[in-house]
Amino acid sequence: MAEMTYRQALHDTLREELLRDENVFLLGEEIGTFEGSYKITAGLLHEFGPRRVVDTPICENGFVGMATGAAMLGLRPIVEIMTINFIILAMDQIVNHAAKIYYMFGGQCPVPMVIRTPGGGGQQLAATHSQNLEVWFAHVPGLKVVAPSTPADARGMLRTAVRDNNPVIFLENLALYNVKGDVPDGDYTISFGQAKVTKEGRDLTVISYSRMAAVALDVARRIEQENGLSIEVVDVRSLRPLDSETIVNSVKKTNRAIVFEEDWLSFGVGAEIVSRIQEGAFDYLDAPIKRVASVEVPLPYSKPLELAALTGAKQLVEAIQELAPRRRR
């Protein structure tokens, strides 16, 4: 067990996977000489050389297509898209090719590819560089979408992603890179489609993923100390496949739920989770499920406006106070 940052966990896992399997290679913008815009790939070009760590031109559609082709022919590419905002340029390659090739060619040709990319706002990068678009991919059959919130999960899930034979969107978050946490030793993996109850509780359940799962855990601990409210936190970790069972069982226990997400409210990840809950736990619900998400505007550059538009601990605390059962308040 060692304490390390989310960034370090990603870096070490990439390095280990490059060492473990010579079919694994990295490609993306500025990941080699510049060592990555967020320094996840620091030192890897030097160690593995330009055949294993490939700097690409600024052409997402081109290099995601290239990775798809490489994966079809037996390599295991790990693509870095600098931020999820630029993934839009590669939509056709991801949605129409990578996600469908295995199915359309009758299972002859899997596409074992990982696309790593950070989402999230809060860095004053303005409307076009601060988005949370993961739900677009979670919607598409043929893709897997995972979004770990801790260094330990990042490590276990990145291993699983690299070794999976399907295209995987591996969602990171700018505000998580410096978060520290204990990471177990050894070559462990974490299966997709398994949510994790990160804190047990009785009074209500907060369901979240990626950075907001970390915020939720923090808020839940604080509220328990301050108000004695007992809040269960579920980190779904994997959006597709989604672990309905863990979510539903938690709500069956607490009878009240909040879905907490950094993306926009309408048609967001929360909408899907709410639907799963009502399908699985209708008779256990004591109140309508709440969704706490970001304000539906292009994210402003101005710091005060950005803070006002993004969801966060404050919004979650308010929702908890509104939803908590009266007798436990």
Next chain:
Amino acid sequence: MPEITMPRLSDTMQEGTIARWLKKPGDTVSRGDILGEIETDKATMDLEAYDSGVLEQILVQEGETASIGQPIAIIGTGAAAAAQTQQEPPARTAAASNEQRAQPAPPVSSAAPAAPATSGQHEAASAGNGAIKASPLARRMAEEYGLDLSQIHGTGPGGRIVRDDIEDYREQQSTAQTPATTAPTPVAPTSPTQARSPATPVAPATSPAVPADAEVVKMTRVQLLIAKRLTESKQTIPHYYVSSEVDMTDLLTMRQTLNASASEEGEKITVNDLIMKAAALALEKFPEVNSSLKDDFFIRYKHINIGMAVDAPTGLVVPVIRDTNIKGVRSIARESKALIAKARNNKLAPADLEGGTFSVSNLGMMDASTFIAVINPPQAAILAVAAARKQFVPIDGQPVIRDMMTMTLSADHRIISGATVARFLQEVKRLLQNPYSLLG
């Protein structure tokens, strides 16, 4: 084919009951005719026809209840094809613009206008007051424990019954069962109170054992509303009471003089009119008393609108005299007489009952020596006025017979402090004891 829908007759109305139909199917109807009477939460109102034609069908029968916008009758084109002036029920668009928020909006009926077949099933709903709102969990728990949801008071959004309420109820039940071992029925206390004194036996609503010779009277909507509001008032408002004795001798003399000099048609001024005027003038000086509480704010009203409690045949009503402070006592007398007449005939319009900022309740004519009243929310206070009675009062060391009256102010302690109330009463008393100041 013009459909007649349940109109919105007051701000707080959510549904109305057909008190009676004055037209029957087959009758010819002209625009402006009174089709029937509708009982709302506040008053009984006429239902006017907006189209001419033939009343073809009555969809909601006498005694049945319909929500606003729900079709209650159909006027057909018997004669001049009722020029398609049919309007959609209003207030729909307002409700629709709020889509995103899951706020507990008043249940806007979505009754499809295309379904006369629905008329039958309203019979069941009209027996109680609409469907019971309960969370799925609460329903399941009620089933599990064999509880009757209609006996449980909902405290969730929009009155929804939630787990907390079931748990409250079960606790209440188990405490209530100890003293009353003879009643094994699971019906238990009905009162919506969070029972501070569960030992006090509360009469069950649908009492399982009514003696055969007792009369069972169904409460009217107005009575139900009064019951609900009074219970709410006494349970949620921290009432306290301050009394004061007033020497009414001069006021009674003045009133006699005024009435003696009034011409035949001139309105006789009652003691109550003068007390209302005195209260209104005192309220000018004490705006704290003329106010309400809303969330974190005191609302201080600019207008002084005094309600007077009137004993109407259907129950207590409190019609309002607007701007009492700036009206002369003669106008107040005229208005109050008209309002009392309307109240007695059940003809008060919602406008007569709205906007009160303070109330006066007077049992003086029934010889009550002293009493206290329940605050009429959202007002801050109510003045209870008892009878003026001849008493010996020491004046300059000598017993003198004077007409003494006790008045008691019930006040909301969240809004007004005791000292303010005492000073307010002092001012009312000063005005009543210097009655000519009321004529200024």
